[in-house]
Amino acid sequence: MVIIMVIKRAEWPEVGDLVIATVRRIVEYGAYVYLDEYGKEGLLHISEISSSWIRNIRDHVREGQKLVLKVLRVDPEKGHVDLSLRRVTKRERIDKIYLWKRERKAESLLRSAAEKLGLSPEEIYEKAGTVLEEKFGGIYDGLEEIVRSGAKTLIDAGIPEEIAKVLEEIAREKIKIPTVKIKGFFELQCYKPEGVNIIKQALMSAEKVADGLNGQVKLYVVAPPRYAIEVIAEDYKTAEQIMEKAKEAVLKNINKLGGQGSFKREK
Numbered sequence: 001m002v003i004i005m006v007i008k009r010a011e012w013p014e015v016g017d018l019v020i021a022t023v024r025r026i027v028e029y030g031a032y033v034y035l036d037e038y039g040k041e042g043l044l045h046i047s048e049i050s051s052s053w054i055r056n057i058r059d060h061v062r063e064g065q066k067l068v069l070k071v072l073r074v075d076p077e078k079g080h081v082d083l084s085l086r087r088v089t090k091r092e093r094i095d096k097i098y099l100w101k102r103e104r105k106a107e108s109l110l111r112s113a114a115e116k117l118g119l120s121p122e123e124i125y126e127k128a129g130t131v132l133e134e135k136f137g138g139i140y141d142g143l144e145e146i147v148r149s150g151a152k153t154l155i156d157a158g159i160p161e162e163i164a165k166v167l168e169e170i171a172r173e174k175i176k177i178p179t180v181k182i183k184g185f186f187e188l189q190c191y192k193p194e195g196v197n198i199i200k201q202a203l204m205s206a207e208k209v210a211d212g213l214n215g216q217v218k219l220y221v222v223a224p225p226r227y228a229i230e231v232i233a234e235d236y237k238t239a240e241q242i243m244e245k246a247k248e249a250v251l252k253n254i255n256k257l258g259g260q261g262s263f264k265r266e267k
Contacts, residue, residue: 013038017071018096023061031061035081042081044069051086068093106139109174113166128159128167143171148214179232182239183266186227186250190259202254203227206246215242
């Protein structure tokens with residue numbers, strides 16, 4: 001499958017770019033590779049395979065192997081692309097593979113939507129893919145946002161409603177956004193006649209702080225005066241931010257309404 005059939009990109013990579021390549025054939029002086037994202041052939045010279053001396057090229061690369069390579073030189077007129085393996089760091093390799101896999105999945109989801117709508121891959125890209133790239137920085141990023149916020153996000157961005165709803169359906173089925181969960185406990189007391197409602201009102205103030213932070217707050221009774229709070233978010237930094245805001249909101253409100261409270265994080 002050729003990725004560029006749907007996701008548009010420059011015809012040639014630029015010097016310094018990281019590319020995904022498949023080893024096609026190994027020769028005495030290096031390996032010829034296919035640039036999966038560009039549909040071009042490139043050369044990985046033996047001197048750019050490893051920093052150490054190479055006795056046998058096949059000890060380092062093999063036909064059919066996927067590699068993350070760095071572009072050293074590009075000559076469109078001659079059709080030459082020179083590449084390096086040894087100049088790619090471990091972090092660069094991990095990040096590139098991660099982004100490439102997301103792009104492949106994004107293309108697959110766009111194709112599924114196109115088939116369901118009776119559109120060609122090119123049509124779905126023009127009507128939705130370009131908007132997702134412009135609005136969210138990438139097609140997969142945009143599809144993740146659908147899972148969080150629904151089709152209205154895409155409709156507001158200019159994608160036709162019919163397409164937006166199909167994309168939402170497919171995205172919700174195929175994309176699972178990873179989450180983390182942290183927990184804490186409140187001890188809340190109020191001896192006023194309406195104390196139960198005051199405690200309930202104070203706790204409800206915690207639920208509002210997650211708005212706009214891509215998080216969720218859950219509250220439940222352990223045994224009065226103890227109440228548990230769970231914060232679910234996409235990463236620990238966001239979860240901690242929400243928890244801190246929730247704690248401040250609850251304690252501020254319980255004190256303001258004539259009660260008292262304390263908070264403790266679960267270790």
